[in-house]
Amino acid sequence: MLRMNNKNNITIKEVAESAGVSRATVSRVLNDSPVVTPDTRARVQSAMDSLGYRPNYFSQALAKNRSQSIGLLVRSLGGHYFGKLMYSLEEKLTTLGQYCMVSSGHGTYESERKAVDFMLSRRVDAMILYSDCLSDEEIIEINNSGTPVVVLSRYIEQLKDQCIYFDDVKAGYDSTRHLLDNGHRNIATVTGPLHKQDAEDRFLGYKKALEDFDIGFDQDLVVESSFQLEGGKEATKQLLSTGKNFSAIYYGNDEMAVGGLEVLRGAGVRVPEDVSILGFEDIQLCVYLKPNLTTIRVPLAEMAHIAADLAMNLVNNVSSDIALEVQLQLIERESVTRPCNKPEQNKN
């Protein structure tokens, strides 16, 4: 409670006086200038230490016009997916002497715009965007206004060298293919919002795989949803209510699969004996569920590291030859099996 108001107000000036040098010299040792004599450097250093000097971040940033911060836009601060992303990015940026300022977009345009504007107002040196709602044009505009942008999990042609992405079509294809290879022929899918590129692409992959197996496409086995748990539940209910036959469901992401699993179980449908399911992302939850969820792993840590490097390169205006496309990996666990022969797949 007895808090003194002496917020460490020792400035470069005091250090200079105490060390018997000019402020410029102190500034030099602060910035590791090679020109300063070892002797004076030592004098200054010890002066700083004994005074408990701490450089003023704002002054430095103002003078250098650099915040030493990278902004990260995520959908949400919680959750394993973005948690891992934040974790990996912070880890990497810390080693680069940068702070990772994260702001969440909550999946709405309004909020994303606000988050981005806020980071801009805090003058981050660059931004890493995991954006659902911002338009390509807006992102390009931000980039062209002086704050370089790295785009995560999305491909924008005009910013092709600043996008880190994976092949969603392939993801959809491989997932469906895995089901097909396991002998499934009636495969339903719950997609994300189809106006979003990633959701649509995975759906495209799904259709393509069916085509390759000469399996007719049945619109009744497709439900468009929200990428969220609740959405997964509702979509699954809808699927069950059609009375259609299916032995597998491909979910556009894990979260929806988790919701779906709950509904299936509630309806007395055994997973995977009656219905196999498959998700996307590989959130941590997957391995705690019973059955463990077979899914496709997004290499978030790798993406974060690439993003950090790329961002720094953009800030320092050096060109890079980093590989921007990352590879996905199918993780086989327990939720997919060969279909059993039963007359009734789902009771309804």
Place this chain on the structure above:
Amino acid sequence: MLRMNNKNNITIKEVAESAGVSRATVSRVLNDSPVVTPDTRARVQSAMDSLGYRPNYFSQALAKNRSQSIGLLVRSLGGHYFGKLMYSLEEKLTTLGQYCMVSSGHGTYESERKAVDFMLSRRVDAMILYSDCLSDEEIIEINNSGTPVVVLSRYIEQLKDQCIYFDDVKAGYDSTRHLLDNGHRNIATVTGPLHKQDAEDRFLGYKKALEDFDIGFDQDLVVESSFQLEGGKEATKQLLSTGKNFSAIYYGNDEMAVGGLEVLRGAGVRVPEDVSILGFEDIQLCVYLKPNLTTIRVPLAEMAHIAADLAMNLVNNVSSDIALEVQLQLIERESVTRPCNKPEQNKN
């Protein structure tokens, strides 16, 4: 790629000239000073708009000596527990016009110290600490050096008005009591590191409840662990290997309970039929596990909101009469049931 280097460099000076007023006046409208005439205010405003003016954060912070940021120290950026804390805090602070700068301590002293120092160097206006490793003295020292501190989930006598906490003894007591009330008599416990106050307190509550039921305390039924999943696994294995009889395990937190559940299941012990288990925290995972985990809920959102208000009060040097102790709540789910009568609780 064609990024111009015109990082919005419109300053207050330009706005002033464009509006035909002095910089001081622009600054006044910027800060909602009541003295400025509606007419000139409008002129300035439109000048700002048409020029796309954006105040320079560093200059403002430097001049005002305020960062408009609150630092938050958490154990980790991922996970549901801290995710929720971050989410709630950010939500609240945003409405207060503050940024929530979060930094993670990774549960090690070294790292916590570094995180705190970093936030200090970024000159946060206050800090909210969820610290495992910093000593009371260090925290007090930080507070007394000019950056007010709010302490989460920990009680420090000298900072009693700045700690937000709950009653860990009661938590341990209520949990054990719940088991007792369900008819359990042989109750094991897996504690966190007992040198940590919260772990010890919950353990104390456990012992107290046993006493109240005149049940002898058996040291073999107590295993000290790490608060982490792996620790929960090992501790549970150890418990099983004693060959002792027990029909319930009280885990010091959910994470250890999750690990324990896995081990129990692996050992052929049915939960809750053979062994009831009970955790602490109410992480999101609880409801996805089979069986759902009975636990004690920590009101993180509430704590975050209180912390934010308290922090702002400290910054503005106004005293507050906020209630600092929050109440815990037992959430009954599926992992606790009355013990069945069987000769053998655990095979071994």
Place this chain on the structure above:
DNA sequence: TTGTACGCGTTATCAG
């Protein structure tokens, strides 16, 4: 190698 002096963009004090 070191020091001088000015600039960075705002806020705050004081006259007017």
Place this chain on the structure above:
DNA sequence: CTGATAACGCGTACAA
């Protein structure tokens, strides 16, 4: 109500 002008703390050409 508005305008000069001195802080705020540091970086950096330029000079010495």
